[in-house]
Structures are given as structure tokens and as C-alpha cells.
Amino acid sequence: MQNLSTQLKKAFDAYFEAPIEAWEEFAAHCEPMIHRKDEVLKKQGNSEKYFYFIEKGSVGVFLWKENNFVCLDFAFDGQFCCDYMSVLTEEPNDLELVALETTKVHRMTVENFRKLGDKSIGQILMRKSAESSFVDKQKQQIDLLTKSSEERYRELCQRFPKVELRVAQKHIASYLGITPQSLSRLRRKHA
Template identity: 55%
Template sequence: MNYAQILKSSFDPYFQAPLEIWEGFFRMCKVVSVKKGIIIKEYDATENYFYFIVEGAVGVFLWKENTPVCLDFAFDGQFCSDYMSILTGEPTPLYLMTLEDCLFLRMSKEKYNELTQMPIGKIIRLVAGEVSFVDKQRQQIELLTKTASQRYHLLLKQFPDIQNRVAQQHIASYLGITPQSLSRIKREN
């Protein structure tokens, strides 16, 4: 498997860097397999890694009133981490859990910081940060302006096979509804 080419292909829609840049990025990573249901970043801990998902799915969660709330998903070809913790160097109440068996390119926080001090690394970090910001703003706007049914259809459009990859309870949590409400929405459509 050509991991550098996979990295390049995933990032090309946002910024096209030569393959050798991604080969350098890959050399700073370790290939890691993690089974489904494993917490890769603990609640109230400091993030130590930056992940690129080659295969699999990860959920970002927060505890609210003794219930996990799903804040975000990441799938094949996407980066994930508790980025707030990476940036601040402090623990956060977020935790990350594999929702499928995953194959990651895992980079330590130290290597990530080293990479982002290089000129091309600064560009990659800026572009990734901007894409992430736009995605989160879009998610917040949809949560406040769309119905649960509309948000569900937007989620299916963004991730067409999510129903086969992620438990219904996590999808419902992400949408801000109960699993029963999600079942009703699915029946109605």
C-alpha cells in the first residue's frame, strides 16, 4: 500500500503538494491497527497523537449527564485527533473511540509540531485547520437551522454508507436526537 499516495489523494482537493512532501509526512508516522470499540484518546487527558485514517471510522465524544454525546465522525482518508488538546497542550473532556477496526497513520504530537515548523507543514496545517473550521461551522449552522430529518439526509449525503458503519445510537447522538426519533425518521423516508 502506498501510504504517501493515499495521503496526497486525500489532501489534493484542498491543497496539491508534490508526492515527496507526503512521503516525508509518512516517514514521521507509524502504521497502527486498532480494533473497534477502543478509546484512542481518553476523556480528560492530553492528546498525544495526530491520526490519519487509512481505513475505518472514529467518533469524537463528550460526556454529558453520564451519557456519551457524539460530536463528530472521521472516516477513511480523513485526519482526526483531539486537535484542541494538540494546540493547547492541555487535557480536554473529549475522547476518541474507534467505531470500526481501524488502520491509522499515527504521528506523535512532537513529530506533528516538528512537521508544522517546516514551510510546507505550515501550509498543510493552515489548510487543514481552515477545512476543519468550515466543517464545524457548517455543522453548527445545520444543528440550529435544520430539522433532524434534514440533518440526517445531509449526513447521508456526506457519508452515504454511514448506516452500515456506525451504530444508530452514535448517529442519533450526533444529530442531537434519540435513537427512537432516528428510527422514526428512517421509517418516514
């Protein structure tokens, strides 16, 4: 098993290849946690208190809309997650983070995350993180407006192999912007 600093570096190298020493310092501020399926990591109406790295498992980002939660995003093994909008604005909002399966994370307080951002390498990592998050969200919005639900489903399955075995169908359908019945039809078509 790789140590945490090596896992962090590997996960972030696609965005920026920081020296292992930066990740060793990052890892030193992390606390391992296990969250059970459906456990809330950040409740709606609260400010984000932590920045997470998922070692194993998955987390969904949800927004309450018309009497139920809408899934806005997923994060899986080897990915970072948090309510980044709350981290940046330092304000509470209506986003909720929920473990979608038993999930092992390494969490760092937002205060420590900001302190690391005061260092030059931390500033680069935070900027690259914000930039990649922005690009991902823009691509997701463009895809929602320009691609069919079938194309979005295929791409989701390519991006997150076996997602249907790890995430409830209602969450996948919500993320794709379709009904669970439409998702069932898509799954049968691609089985």
C-alpha cells in the first residue's frame, strides 16, 4: 500500500507535479476517517470544515430541490472533494456531502488547508485545484446542454468504471438529469 503522500502526489500529478515534500507536509495535516454509507460529511446550511482526499469509496455532492436532493457531482478513490464553494467564500450554503458507500478519507481542516496555501507551493496547488474544479464544472454544464442522456451516461461509465455497482441508481439518474426509469432503459440498452 502506498503511503498517503505518494497517493496524494499521484492523484494531483495530472494537474501539477509538485515535489513529494509538498505532499508530505499536506499528509502530515490529515486525519484518517471512515464514513458509513449515507453518512453526511457536510450538512446543508453549514460551512465546510474539511478538505477530503478519498482513499477508497465515494462521496456525492447534493443540493435540496423541490422536496428531494439532486446529485451535482461524485468523487471516487484517489480524488479530492469538499464543498469548495464554501471553502472559498467562507460561508455556509445548501450543498451537502454524503458518503455513497463505506468510504475511507483523509481529512484536513480548512484552517490547515488555508495555512498551507500561504506557502508558495501551497498557492500553486490551491490555484491548480480551483482551476481544475472550474474546468470540470464548466464541462459538466456544457455536456448537460449539448449531449444526449445516452452520451452522458456512456461518458460517466467511462470516467467512473462500475459506477452502477457503487452508487444508487437514483443518484446516477439525478446526476445525469434524467429519471430513474430513463436510466433503467439506458442500462438495458448498454448491457
